Amino acid sequence: MIDGTSQANLLISVLAGTLTALFSIVVTFHFYTKRDTIRSIRALQAEVEENENFAQNLEKYLKDDLEFAKSNQERTDSPGKFYTSAFDSTLNSGVLMNISPESRTDILNHYQTVEQMNSQLEYRSRLRAGPARSMSGYKAKRVGLNKLVMGLLQTTVSSEFRDEAAELSNEQSMSTVENALSPHTAITFAEISETLESELDAYPVLRHIV
Template identity: 30%
Template sequence: MVEPGPSISILAGGVTALFAVFLTFYLRNQWQEIQSLRAIQTELEQNNERVRELAQLLTGDLQRQQIDLPIEVPPGTKLEIRYVVSFPSSLSTTAFDQLKHSGMFLRLSPETRRSLFELYDTIDRINRLRQHRERIHFDDIGNVHVVIDPSELDVEPDASVSEDDLSAETRRRLSDLREMRRAMKGVNRSILRLIASIASPEMIDDLELEPFLGTAHGREAGHESNTESPRSDEVDLEEMRSILRDVERESVWSRFM
Protein backbone atom coordinates (compact mmCIF):
# COMPACT_ATOMS: atom_id res chain seq x y z
CA MET A 1 0.00 0.00 0.00
CA VAL A 2 1.39 3.39 -1.06
CA GLU A 3 1.69 5.93 1.68
CA PRO A 4 -0.48 9.07 0.98
CA GLY A 5 2.32 11.42 2.01
CA PRO A 6 4.69 10.74 -0.93
CA SER A 7 1.79 10.75 -3.41
CA ILE A 8 0.66 14.14 -2.23
CA SER A 9 4.22 15.44 -2.44
CA ILE A 10 4.60 14.15 -5.99
CA LEU A 11 1.27 15.67 -6.98
CA ALA A 12 2.15 18.98 -5.36
CA GLY A 13 5.51 18.96 -7.10
CA GLY A 14 3.86 18.29 -10.44
CA VAL A 15 1.35 21.07 -9.94
CA THR A 16 4.13 23.47 -8.91
CA ALA A 17 6.20 22.59 -11.97
CA LEU A 18 3.18 22.96 -14.22
CA PHE A 19 2.36 26.33 -12.66
CA ALA A 20 5.98 27.44 -13.09
CA VAL A 21 5.89 26.49 -16.77
CA PHE A 22 2.58 28.28 -17.25
CA LEU A 23 3.83 31.38 -15.41
CA THR A 24 7.05 31.43 -17.47
CA PHE A 25 5.10 31.10 -20.70
CA TYR A 26 2.62 33.79 -19.62
CA LEU A 27 5.33 36.26 -18.59
CA ARG A 28 7.30 35.60 -21.77
CA ASN A 29 4.17 36.23 -23.82
CA GLN A 30 3.48 39.46 -21.92
CA TRP A 31 7.08 40.57 -22.46
CA GLN A 32 6.83 39.93 -26.20
CA GLU A 33 3.57 41.84 -26.43
CA ILE A 34 4.97 44.87 -24.59
CA GLN A 35 8.10 44.77 -26.74
CA SER A 36 6.02 44.68 -29.93
CA LEU A 37 4.05 47.68 -28.69
CA ARG A 38 7.23 49.61 -27.95
CA ALA A 39 8.76 48.62 -31.29
CA ILE A 40 5.88 50.07 -33.28
CA GLN A 41 6.10 53.30 -31.28
CA THR A 42 9.76 53.55 -32.27
CA GLU A 43 8.87 52.72 -35.87
CA LEU A 44 6.24 55.48 -35.95
CA GLU A 45 8.81 57.95 -34.63
CA GLN A 46 11.31 56.92 -37.31
CA ASN A 47 8.66 57.10 -40.02
CA ASN A 48 7.69 60.56 -38.84
CA GLU A 49 11.26 61.77 -39.44
CA ARG A 50 11.47 60.02 -42.82
CA VAL A 51 8.15 61.55 -43.85
CA ARG A 52 9.53 64.97 -42.95
CA GLU A 53 12.68 64.38 -45.03
CA LEU A 54 10.66 63.12 -47.99
CA ALA A 55 8.24 66.05 -47.81
CA GLN A 56 11.13 68.54 -47.74
CA LEU A 57 12.69 66.88 -50.79
CA LEU A 58 9.43 66.90 -52.76
CA THR A 59 8.38 70.46 -51.91
CA GLY A 60 11.86 71.65 -52.83
CA ASP A 61 11.65 69.67 -56.07
CA LEU A 62 8.38 71.34 -57.01
CA GLN A 63 9.97 74.74 -56.44
CA ARG A 64 12.82 74.09 -58.90
CA GLN A 65 11.06 75.67 -61.86
CA GLN A 66 13.94 77.27 -63.71
CA ILE A 67 14.55 74.24 -65.88
CA ASP A 68 10.95 74.36 -67.06
CA LEU A 69 11.43 77.90 -68.40
CA PRO A 70 13.30 78.95 -71.55
CA ILE A 71 16.98 78.98 -70.76
CA GLU A 72 18.60 82.38 -71.16
CA VAL A 73 22.11 83.05 -69.97
CA PRO A 74 23.08 86.70 -69.35
CA PRO A 75 26.18 87.97 -71.18
CA GLY A 76 29.35 86.31 -69.95
CA THR A 77 27.57 84.28 -67.26
CA LYS A 78 28.03 80.56 -66.81
CA LEU A 79 24.86 78.68 -65.85
CA GLU A 80 24.92 75.33 -64.08
CA ILE A 81 21.79 73.20 -63.76
CA ARG A 82 22.09 70.52 -61.11
CA TYR A 83 19.50 67.89 -60.39
CA VAL A 84 21.05 65.61 -57.78
CA VAL A 85 18.56 64.05 -55.41
CA SER A 86 19.40 61.97 -52.34
CA PHE A 87 16.34 59.91 -51.51
CA PRO A 88 15.57 59.24 -47.83
CA SER A 89 14.94 55.67 -46.73
CA SER A 90 11.54 54.15 -47.38
CA LEU A 91 9.04 54.09 -44.52
CA SER A 92 9.26 51.01 -42.33
CA THR A 93 6.45 48.51 -41.72
CA THR A 94 8.39 45.74 -39.93
CA ALA A 95 7.14 46.51 -36.40
CA PHE A 96 3.55 46.74 -37.61
CA ASP A 97 3.82 43.34 -39.28
CA GLN A 98 5.16 41.88 -36.03
CA LEU A 99 2.43 43.54 -33.98
CA LYS A 100 -0.27 42.03 -36.20
CA HIS A 101 0.95 38.55 -35.27
CA SER A 102 1.16 39.24 -31.54
CA GLY A 103 -1.57 38.94 -28.93
CA MET A 104 -1.25 42.63 -28.18
CA PHE A 105 -2.86 43.54 -31.51
CA LEU A 106 -6.12 41.81 -30.55
CA ARG A 107 -6.09 43.60 -27.20
CA LEU A 108 -6.22 46.97 -28.93
CA SER A 109 -9.62 48.54 -29.40
CA PRO A 110 -11.32 47.97 -32.78
CA GLU A 111 -11.03 51.70 -33.50
CA THR A 112 -7.27 51.67 -32.82
CA ARG A 113 -6.79 48.59 -34.99
CA ARG A 114 -8.73 50.21 -37.82
CA SER A 115 -6.70 53.41 -37.52
CA LEU A 116 -3.46 51.43 -37.56
CA PHE A 117 -4.50 49.56 -40.70
CA GLU A 118 -5.45 52.82 -42.43
CA LEU A 119 -2.25 54.54 -41.34
CA TYR A 120 -0.03 51.73 -42.62
CA ASP A 121 -2.07 51.43 -45.79
CA THR A 122 -1.15 55.06 -46.48
CA ILE A 123 2.48 54.34 -45.58
CA ASP A 124 2.47 51.46 -48.06
CA ARG A 125 1.08 53.70 -50.81
CA ILE A 126 3.73 56.34 -50.05
CA ASN A 127 6.43 53.66 -50.39
CA ARG A 128 5.03 52.46 -53.72
CA LEU A 129 4.84 55.99 -55.14
CA ARG A 130 8.32 56.74 -53.80
CA GLN A 131 9.68 53.68 -55.63
CA HIS A 132 7.87 54.78 -58.79
CA ARG A 133 9.50 58.21 -58.51
CA GLU A 134 12.92 56.62 -58.09
CA ARG A 135 12.38 54.58 -61.25
CA ILE A 136 11.44 57.73 -63.18
CA HIS A 137 14.49 59.53 -61.86
CA PHE A 138 17.20 56.91 -62.22
CA ASP A 139 15.93 54.95 -65.21
CA ASP A 140 15.15 57.99 -67.38
CA ILE A 141 17.99 60.40 -66.82
CA GLY A 142 19.69 59.99 -63.46
CA ASN A 143 21.54 62.78 -61.74
CA VAL A 144 21.87 65.81 -64.01
CA HIS A 145 24.63 68.38 -64.25
CA VAL A 146 24.33 70.69 -67.26
CA VAL A 147 26.87 73.51 -67.66
CA ILE A 148 26.21 76.34 -70.12
CA ASP A 149 29.26 78.56 -70.61
CA PRO A 150 28.81 81.39 -73.17
CA SER A 151 32.58 81.55 -73.72
CA GLU A 152 32.40 78.11 -75.35
CA LEU A 153 29.59 79.09 -77.72
CA ASP A 154 29.69 80.84 -81.06
CA VAL A 155 28.05 84.08 -79.88
CA GLU A 156 29.13 87.67 -79.38
CA PRO A 157 30.76 88.34 -75.97
CA ASP A 158 28.08 90.88 -74.99
CA ALA A 159 25.09 88.80 -76.17
CA SER A 160 22.71 86.75 -74.09
CA VAL A 161 22.49 83.06 -74.86
CA SER A 162 19.18 81.37 -75.63
CA GLU A 163 18.50 77.69 -76.11
CA ASP A 164 18.80 78.07 -79.86
CA ASP A 165 22.49 78.88 -79.33
CA LEU A 166 23.17 75.72 -77.35
CA SER A 167 24.63 72.55 -78.77
CA ALA A 168 22.30 69.79 -79.90
CA GLU A 169 23.50 67.55 -77.04
CA THR A 170 22.77 70.20 -74.41
CA ARG A 171 19.32 70.86 -75.87
CA ARG A 172 18.60 67.14 -75.83
CA ARG A 173 19.62 66.85 -72.17
CA LEU A 174 17.45 69.81 -71.24
CA SER A 175 14.54 68.27 -73.13
CA ASP A 176 15.03 64.94 -71.34
CA LEU A 177 15.22 66.75 -68.02
CA ARG A 178 11.98 68.63 -68.65
CA GLU A 179 10.21 65.44 -69.68
CA MET A 180 11.37 63.69 -66.53
CA ARG A 181 10.20 66.58 -64.35
CA ARG A 182 6.79 66.66 -66.01
CA ALA A 183 6.39 62.98 -65.20
CA MET A 184 7.51 63.61 -61.63
CA LYS A 185 5.20 66.49 -60.86
CA GLY A 186 2.06 64.39 -60.58
CA VAL A 187 3.87 61.76 -58.51
CA ASN A 188 5.31 64.43 -56.21
CA ARG A 189 1.91 65.95 -55.55
CA SER A 190 0.30 62.56 -54.93
CA ILE A 191 2.97 61.68 -52.36
CA LEU A 192 2.66 65.07 -50.67
CA ARG A 193 -1.11 64.69 -50.38
CA LEU A 194 -0.64 61.30 -48.73
CA ILE A 195 2.01 62.74 -46.41
CA ALA A 196 -0.27 65.64 -45.47
CA SER A 197 -3.03 63.17 -44.59
CA ILE A 198 -0.88 61.49 -41.88
CA ALA A 199 1.27 64.46 -40.82
CA SER A 200 0.68 66.20 -37.52
CA PRO A 201 -0.72 69.76 -37.59
CA GLU A 202 2.69 71.02 -36.47
CA MET A 203 4.44 69.32 -39.39
CA ILE A 204 1.84 70.60 -41.84
CA ASP A 205 2.46 74.16 -40.66
CA ASP A 206 6.23 73.74 -40.53
CA LEU A 207 6.52 72.25 -44.04
CA GLU A 208 3.72 74.38 -45.52
CA LEU A 209 1.71 71.35 -46.64
CA GLU A 210 -1.67 73.10 -46.46
CA PRO A 211 -2.07 73.14 -50.29
CA PHE A 212 -1.91 69.34 -50.26
CA LEU A 213 -4.60 68.77 -47.62
CA GLY A 214 -7.78 67.11 -48.88
CA THR A 215 -8.36 65.61 -52.30
CA ALA A 216 -9.88 68.47 -54.30
CA HIS A 217 -7.19 70.23 -56.30
CA GLY A 218 -9.09 71.40 -59.32
CA ARG A 219 -8.57 70.19 -62.84
CA GLU A 220 -5.00 69.06 -62.27
CA ALA A 221 -5.94 66.64 -59.48
CA GLY A 222 -8.51 65.01 -61.73
CA HIS A 223 -5.69 63.74 -63.96
CA GLU A 224 -4.06 61.82 -61.11
CA SER A 225 -4.90 58.39 -59.80
CA ASN A 226 -7.79 58.28 -57.38
CA THR A 227 -6.25 55.20 -55.80
CA GLU A 228 -3.57 57.38 -54.21
CA SER A 229 -5.95 59.95 -52.72
CA PRO A 230 -5.75 60.19 -48.93
CA ARG A 231 -8.68 59.70 -46.62
CA SER A 232 -9.68 62.61 -44.42
CA ASP A 233 -10.36 60.53 -41.28
CA GLU A 234 -6.87 59.07 -40.88
CA VAL A 235 -4.98 59.37 -37.60
CA ASP A 236 -1.65 61.12 -37.99
CA LEU A 237 1.67 59.52 -37.04
CA GLU A 238 2.16 61.50 -33.84
CA GLU A 239 -1.39 60.90 -32.67
CA MET A 240 -1.12 57.15 -33.23
CA ARG A 241 2.16 57.02 -31.34
CA SER A 242 0.49 58.83 -28.43
CA ILE A 243 -2.45 56.39 -28.49
CA LEU A 244 -0.13 53.37 -28.33
CA ARG A 245 1.94 54.99 -25.59
CA ASP A 246 -1.25 55.33 -23.51
CA VAL A 247 -2.09 51.67 -24.17
CA GLU A 248 1.33 50.66 -22.88
CA ARG A 249 0.94 52.78 -19.74
CA GLU A 250 -2.38 51.12 -18.98
CA SER A 251 -0.72 47.71 -18.96
CA VAL A 252 0.31 46.56 -15.48
CA TRP A 253 3.16 44.47 -16.90
CA SER A 254 4.77 47.40 -18.72
CA ARG A 255 5.86 48.78 -15.35
CA PHE A 256 8.02 45.71 -14.75
CA MET A 257 9.36 45.18 -18.28
Protein backbone atom coordinates (compact mmCIF):
# COMPACT_ATOMS: atom_id res chain seq x y z
CA MET A 1 0.00 0.00 0.00
CA ILE A 2 1.35 3.41 -1.02
CA ASP A 3 1.56 5.92 1.84
CA GLY A 4 0.97 9.69 1.52
CA THR A 5 4.62 10.54 1.03
CA SER A 6 5.03 8.01 -1.76
CA GLN A 7 1.89 9.29 -3.46
CA ALA A 8 3.20 12.86 -3.29
CA ASN A 9 6.55 11.80 -4.71
CA LEU A 10 4.85 9.86 -7.48
CA LEU A 11 2.65 12.85 -8.32
CA ILE A 12 5.67 15.17 -8.38
CA SER A 13 7.50 12.71 -10.62
CA VAL A 14 4.57 12.51 -13.04
CA LEU A 15 4.18 16.29 -13.12
CA ALA A 16 7.91 16.78 -13.65
CA GLY A 17 7.88 14.28 -16.51
CA THR A 18 4.86 15.95 -18.07
CA LEU A 19 6.40 19.42 -17.80
CA THR A 20 9.67 18.16 -19.24
CA ALA A 21 7.83 16.61 -22.19
CA LEU A 22 5.83 19.79 -22.80
CA PHE A 23 8.98 21.91 -22.58
CA SER A 24 10.71 19.61 -25.05
CA ILE A 25 7.77 19.90 -27.45
CA VAL A 26 7.77 23.70 -27.23
CA VAL A 27 11.54 23.94 -27.74
CA THR A 28 11.40 21.53 -30.67
CA PHE A 29 8.51 23.45 -32.24
CA HIS A 30 10.36 26.76 -31.97
CA PHE A 31 13.54 25.21 -33.35
CA TYR A 32 11.81 23.82 -36.42
CA THR A 33 9.89 27.06 -36.94
CA LYS A 34 13.13 29.05 -36.91
CA ARG A 35 14.86 26.45 -39.07
CA ASP A 36 12.09 26.60 -41.68
CA THR A 37 12.17 30.40 -41.61
CA ILE A 38 15.93 30.49 -42.18
CA ARG A 39 15.72 27.98 -45.02
CA SER A 40 12.89 29.90 -46.67
CA ILE A 41 14.80 33.17 -46.44
CA ARG A 42 17.84 31.54 -48.01
CA ALA A 43 15.67 30.17 -50.82
CA LEU A 44 14.29 33.65 -51.40
CA GLN A 45 17.81 35.07 -51.47
CA ALA A 46 18.83 32.58 -54.15
CA GLU A 47 15.69 33.31 -56.16
CA VAL A 48 16.19 37.08 -55.93
CA GLU A 49 19.75 36.66 -57.19
CA GLU A 50 18.53 34.55 -60.12
CA ASN A 51 15.84 37.09 -60.92
CA GLU A 52 18.29 39.97 -60.78
CA ASN A 53 20.48 38.21 -63.35
CA PHE A 54 17.41 37.47 -65.47
CA ALA A 55 16.39 41.14 -65.29
CA GLN A 56 19.68 42.16 -66.85
CA ASN A 57 19.16 39.70 -69.71
CA LEU A 58 15.54 40.76 -70.10
CA GLU A 59 16.54 44.40 -70.37
CA LYS A 60 18.85 43.57 -73.28
CA TYR A 61 16.15 41.41 -74.91
CA LEU A 62 13.53 44.16 -74.75
CA LYS A 63 15.99 46.80 -75.88
CA ASP A 64 16.95 44.69 -78.89
CA ASP A 65 13.31 44.01 -79.76
CA LEU A 66 12.44 47.71 -79.58
CA GLU A 67 15.28 48.40 -81.98
CA PHE A 68 14.14 45.59 -84.29
CA ALA A 69 10.61 47.00 -84.30
CA LYS A 70 11.90 50.18 -85.95
CA SER A 71 12.69 48.10 -89.05
CA ASN A 72 9.59 45.87 -88.76
CA GLN A 73 11.58 42.94 -87.35
CA GLU A 74 11.50 41.14 -84.02
CA ARG A 75 13.45 38.75 -81.88
CA THR A 76 12.16 35.25 -82.48
CA ASP A 77 13.32 33.65 -79.21
CA SER A 78 11.31 33.76 -75.98
CA PRO A 79 12.40 36.16 -73.22
CA GLY A 80 11.46 33.66 -70.49
CA LYS A 81 10.12 34.84 -67.15
CA PHE A 82 11.07 35.53 -63.54
CA TYR A 83 11.26 32.76 -60.95
CA THR A 84 8.65 32.72 -58.18
CA SER A 85 8.70 29.15 -56.79
CA ALA A 86 10.57 30.08 -53.58
CA PHE A 87 8.17 32.95 -52.95
CA ASP A 88 5.14 30.74 -53.62
CA SER A 89 6.46 28.11 -51.21
CA THR A 90 7.16 30.71 -48.53
CA LEU A 91 3.73 32.24 -48.98
CA ASN A 92 1.85 28.91 -48.93
CA SER A 93 3.76 27.55 -45.92
CA GLY A 94 2.95 30.58 -43.78
CA VAL A 95 6.63 31.34 -43.13
CA LEU A 96 6.06 34.98 -44.06
CA MET A 97 4.19 35.36 -40.79
CA ASN A 98 7.40 34.52 -38.89
CA ILE A 99 9.27 37.61 -40.06
CA SER A 100 8.84 41.28 -39.25
CA PRO A 101 5.85 43.14 -40.75
CA GLU A 102 8.17 45.61 -42.50
CA SER A 103 10.16 42.85 -44.20
CA ARG A 104 6.98 40.98 -45.07
CA THR A 105 5.59 44.07 -46.79
CA ASP A 106 8.83 44.57 -48.73
CA ILE A 107 8.79 40.96 -49.94
CA LEU A 108 5.14 41.14 -51.00
CA ASN A 109 5.65 44.44 -52.83
CA HIS A 110 8.76 43.20 -54.60
CA TYR A 111 7.09 40.03 -55.81
CA GLN A 112 3.98 41.93 -56.81
CA THR A 113 6.12 43.75 -59.36
CA VAL A 114 7.78 40.49 -60.43
CA GLU A 115 4.40 38.84 -60.96
CA GLN A 116 3.16 41.85 -62.92
CA MET A 117 6.13 41.51 -65.26
CA ASN A 118 5.55 37.76 -65.62
CA SER A 119 1.91 38.41 -66.45
CA GLN A 120 2.85 40.84 -69.20
CA LEU A 121 5.56 38.50 -70.56
CA GLU A 122 3.10 35.62 -70.69
CA TYR A 123 0.55 37.80 -72.48
CA ARG A 124 3.26 38.87 -74.90
CA SER A 125 4.04 35.21 -75.66
CA ARG A 126 0.37 34.38 -76.23
CA LEU A 127 -0.01 37.40 -78.47
CA ARG A 128 2.99 36.37 -80.54
CA ALA A 129 1.78 32.77 -80.89
CA GLY A 130 -1.81 33.70 -81.75
CA PRO A 131 -3.54 35.03 -84.87
CA ALA A 132 -2.93 38.64 -83.78
CA ARG A 133 0.64 38.32 -85.02
CA SER A 134 -0.53 38.61 -88.62
CA MET A 135 -2.69 41.67 -87.92
CA SER A 136 -1.63 45.26 -88.51
CA GLY A 137 -1.76 46.23 -84.83
CA TYR A 138 0.57 43.44 -83.68
CA LYS A 139 3.73 45.55 -83.83
CA ALA A 140 2.18 48.37 -81.80
CA LYS A 141 0.93 45.92 -79.16
CA ARG A 142 4.31 44.21 -78.93
CA VAL A 143 6.13 47.52 -78.59
CA GLY A 144 3.61 48.63 -75.96
CA LEU A 145 4.15 45.46 -73.93
CA ASN A 146 7.93 45.84 -74.24
CA LYS A 147 7.69 49.38 -72.89
CA LEU A 148 5.38 48.28 -70.11
CA VAL A 149 7.79 45.62 -68.89
CA MET A 150 10.68 48.06 -69.27
CA GLY A 151 8.79 50.54 -67.10
CA LEU A 152 8.30 47.89 -64.42
CA LEU A 153 11.94 46.89 -64.63
CA GLN A 154 12.92 50.47 -63.85
CA THR A 155 11.37 50.04 -60.41
CA THR A 156 13.29 46.88 -59.54
CA VAL A 157 16.86 47.34 -60.75
CA SER A 158 19.87 49.52 -60.06
CA SER A 159 19.82 53.28 -60.59
CA GLU A 160 22.11 52.87 -63.61
CA PHE A 161 19.66 50.45 -65.21
CA ARG A 162 16.76 52.75 -64.36
CA ASP A 163 18.43 55.67 -66.17
CA GLU A 164 19.19 53.58 -69.26
CA ALA A 165 15.69 52.09 -69.41
CA ALA A 166 14.10 55.49 -68.87
CA GLU A 167 16.13 57.02 -71.70
CA LEU A 168 15.10 54.23 -74.04
CA SER A 169 11.44 54.40 -73.05
CA ASN A 170 11.30 58.18 -73.43
CA GLU A 171 11.89 57.83 -77.16
CA GLN A 172 8.19 57.04 -77.48
CA SER A 173 5.02 58.08 -75.66
CA MET A 174 4.79 56.54 -72.19
CA SER A 175 1.05 56.96 -71.74
CA THR A 176 0.41 53.22 -72.09
CA VAL A 177 3.01 52.40 -69.48
CA GLU A 178 1.90 55.10 -67.09
CA ASN A 179 -1.70 53.93 -67.27
CA ALA A 180 -0.78 50.29 -66.65
CA LEU A 181 1.81 50.60 -63.88
CA SER A 182 0.65 49.70 -60.40
CA PRO A 183 0.76 52.54 -57.82
CA HIS A 184 2.23 50.28 -55.13
CA THR A 185 5.69 51.04 -53.73
CA ALA A 186 8.26 48.96 -55.62
CA ILE A 187 11.27 47.37 -53.95
CA THR A 188 14.52 46.99 -55.90
CA PHE A 189 16.57 43.81 -56.02
CA ALA A 190 19.25 45.47 -53.89
CA GLU A 191 16.70 46.55 -51.30
CA ILE A 192 15.02 43.17 -51.05
CA SER A 193 18.44 41.50 -50.71
CA GLU A 194 19.25 43.78 -47.77
CA THR A 195 15.86 43.06 -46.23
CA LEU A 196 16.35 39.29 -46.42
CA GLU A 197 19.86 39.52 -44.99
CA SER A 198 18.60 41.60 -42.08
CA GLU A 199 16.03 38.90 -41.33
CA LEU A 200 18.78 36.28 -41.21
CA ASP A 201 20.71 38.51 -38.80
CA ALA A 202 17.90 37.86 -36.31
CA TYR A 203 19.33 34.32 -35.98
CA PRO A 204 23.07 35.03 -35.44
CA VAL A 205 23.88 31.51 -34.22
CA LEU A 206 21.21 29.29 -35.70
CA ARG A 207 21.76 30.63 -39.25
CA HIS A 208 25.21 29.00 -39.20
CA ILE A 209 23.90 25.66 -37.93
CA VAL A 210 20.87 24.81 -40.05
